[in-house]
Amino acid sequence: MLDDDTRTTMYRVLSSVGLGWYSVMWVIASVGAIAARRRYRYRPVEHLRFTPSSDAPGVSILRPLKGLDPNLYTNLESTFRQEYPNFEILFSVADEDDQALPVVRELVRLYPSVKAQIVIGAEDVGVNPKVNNLVRSYRMAAHDMLWVLDSNVFVDPGTLARAVEVLTAPKSPKHRRIAVVHHVPFVDASAAGSFWGSRVEAAFLNTTHAKMYVAINSFKVDSCVVGKSNLYRRSDVDRVDGTLKPVDALDLDPSKQRGFPSFGRFLAEDNMIASAIWHELGLRHDLSTDVAHNVVGSMTLGDYFWRRVRWIRVRKYMVLSATVLEPFTESILFATLASFSANYLFGFPEWLFIPAHFIAWFMLDLDVYASLSGAHSPISIDHWFVAAWLLRELMCLPIFFFAIVGSTVVWRGRCYRILRNGEAALASGS
Structure with a gap:
């Protein structure tokens, strides 16, 4: 006692x-x-433009598709409307009968001046269907800079230009090179939905999640990235494998699987790719002044419950x-x-x-x-x-x-x- x-x-x-x-x-x-x-409070209204176009580094935009996501037409159209002079869009679908294809084909017809193509067919490189869906587009991309953008997200016209500006900013002698530019998810009031799960998800993303996400990225003590909208270089991703061990420049073993396909073994491939670039290459991340406008759709409280359960269990093992x-x-x-x-x-x-x-x-x-x-x-x-x-x-x-x-x-x-x-x-x- x-x-x-x-x-x-x-x-x-x-x-x-x-x-x-x-x-x-x-x-x-x-x-x-x-x-x-x-x-974010006073982010630019005028969109940054690169001129002349020959000075703008090329970007390949990868958009994985699976069915008719809420607001799909507007989400995908925002990609075509980027105010940036040098980009291509690759839409990835696993099935040639996917319901998203008519939407994509209509947009391709309406924007003939934009270089866009549809990549049909997945490759089985792991358990993650998103990675399997994107592998072919990843390899076919014409440019080293890749912007992976989820299908339930729309972006403002200047988003790509401002992200490229951050990624290509001159390296400071005191800081590591920026290798990933990402965007905090945000749910507009018009895209929040009327279901209770949708309302709770919107309140969570716009307050608690955003507050902690921005804070952690401000401290810069470790990688903290979600995969709604990520810009990085393929040449960086091709050097990492998800082990989170520093890369040995002398290790040239061709039997070791590296690059994007190696992340098919993870469900949270977005977080793991960013963590691998941080820990294996010693490079850093940054946020731009834009947000990823996330459309949550019709989500019940049960949907919200199981979504949160899923990612807590994934994080527990990471x-x-x-x-x-x-x-x-x-x-x-x-x-x-x-x-x-x-x-x-x-x-x-x-x-x-x-x-x-x-x-x-x-x-x-x-x-x-x-x-x-x-x-x-x-x-x-x-x-x-x-x-x-x-x-x-x-x-x-x-x-x-x-x-x-x-x-x-x-x-x-x-x-x-x-x-x-x-x-x-x-x-x-x-």
Whole structure:
């Protein structure tokens, strides 16, 4: 049994740790909000143009397609409307009967001045259907710079030009070369959908996810990239293999599989490619001033639940320490712990601490949301958004604790088992 003095000391230490962690989370969140303001709030309206066209490095835009994604026509058309003088588009479909093909063919007909082609047929290089779908386009691309853009994303006309500007920026003597330019996902109000899962997903992406995503990329301590919209060089990807071990320039073993096909063994190939470029080549990433306008479609709460479960389980086998720490980054947990700590140390009532925290936290999230939307597109907050934001906060911990105990996920109708090194295998009976 602990004596009273020891117990008091222990409670004081734990309470101090609780308030210390609370302060750390507010610092991280504030860094994300401030960085979002600086990068996105007053982003350019006029689109950067390269002139003459001979000075613009070529870019191959790879768009993987699978069926009729929501807003597909507008998403794909935004690629044709890029204000950049030197690019091609390769649309990848695995099946010649894919429902997306008539949409693509119509756009190709309407924009004859844009170099675009359709690549039909996948190659089986792993369990990831997106990688299998893109391998042929990856090899056929005419340019070294590749922009991989998901089919449920549309982009502003100046996005490619500004991303190329970041990727080709002169190397600073104090910093590593930028090898990946990525874009934070953002859901426009018109693309949020009316289903509850869609509303919660939109609230999550526009606030919590964006805040932490921008903050982590501001600290630049490790790779943190999602694959909605990524620009990188094929010559860099061809040198990595996903082991996250520094590349040995003298290792010329031709039997080792490297490059894009080697990432077919991962479900989160986007994150792994970026991590490999970071760790294996020692190069860095950066965000541009644009966002990837993500169309979430008609998502039920069940769809949202299983989507979050899927990526928590994938992350668990990729970055276990960060995943285990994740519940303590959720405000509903660290604010509750801080309220008990403040009450014990200073007599501050919990009933006042908790609502004050969530009001301040919500206002910070609104600031991030407004920054991503841009000064020229003011946001409109209604009771649906507030309810979706609260529901996201309430669901985060139950989803996490359900997800953390499993190792199988379902993606595009197939069941996968996640392995310890972050790779995936088809589950038996899938």
